[in-house]
Amino acid sequence: MKKKLALLTMMAAAVSMSAFAVQADELTTIGYAQVGHESDWRTANTQNYQDVFSEENGYELSFVDCDNDNAAQLEAVRTFINQELDYIVIAPIQSAGWDTVLQEAQDAGIPVIIADREIEADASLYDAWVGTNTTNEGITAGNWLAEYLDGAEANILVIEGSVGASAALGRTAGFNQVAEEHEEWKILDSQSGDFTQDGGQAVMESFIKSYEGQFNVVVCQNDNEAYGAMDAMDAAGITYGVDGDVILISYDATHDGLQYTLDGKINCNVECNPIQAETVKGVIEKMAAGEEYEETTLVEDQAFVAPGIESEYAVTMTQEILDGRAY
Ligand code: GYE
Secondary structure (H helix, E strand, O other), rough: OOOHHHHHHHHHHHEEEHHHHHHHHHHHHHHEEEEEOHHHHHHHHHHHHHOOOOOHEEEEEEEEOOOOOOOHHHHHHHHHHHOOOOEEEEOOOOOOOOOOHHHHHHHHOOEEEEEOOOOOOOOOHHHHHEEHHHHHHHHHHHHHHHHHOOOOOEEEEEEEEEOOEEEEEEEHHHHHHHOOOOOOEEEEEEEOOOOOEEEHHHHHHHHHHHHHHOOOOOEOOOOOHHHHHHHHHHHHHHHEEEOOOOEEEEEEOHHHHHHHHHHHOOOOEEEEOOOOHHHHHHHHHHHHHOOOOEEEOOOOOOEEEOOOOOOOOOOOOOHHHHOOOOO
């Protein structure tokens, strides 16, 4: 009896293995060259891709954390090409330098979707783009500040994101576009904090050494930089937020960033939505079915302000809003 049972068990295993093998063959292979792990935003974005491009959803995700290393990202894309994956998704660390590797992917017949950030490459070199308009985010931050200051003077310090990243370039360009309309504003300095908390703290410490007592606005191009700037200002006894001497503006509107906004520590937080994988999956599914698909999909953003602030450009934070956030 035991022998028969063993034989039946082996046969069942063989059937399930062959079924698995068939299933494995049917999985759509996706290469995702991710910027890195520099921020809470990035963590949320990575988790979103891992949740959406799962085996149970019919995908095999080859995920590479490129650790904000541009050479590593180009190498990851070339590896995807050599592995002949079905689709390649790139969240580009840098805006520049993509033409050659995109041509290689196109020559290999592998569709490429650029996600999150933008690149300086002809649109004919990739198949679709899904991301946010960071220039508009900068304009929103500037418009809110103008509304909040209502003609008052501003001496502004800016902690920029990673050098060469479209998210930093866009937010800087958008904010500066509004700043140019206000002769009562002066941008005292603008330096990169690499989208990290350590970077934000180091730049803020340097700013305090150079400009203590001269500034009343700090703009951080993401929440993690804002946390670092807050630590530096706390250490220097500089107050910020709705009850402080310094107006603090941040971007990303991640959970903790919105908690600080709800608490009045951050005056205005301009959202940049990291939940983009479902949209990318929708584009890929249309490509696979040979259907028309959107070559450009803008992920909607909004802005939030601390309680007590009413704004044409932003929503006033509440606990209910915070509790309802996806990230
Ligand atoms: O603002 C930042 C992340 O590319 C929009 O990169 C993204 C930016 C985001 O590190 O937190």
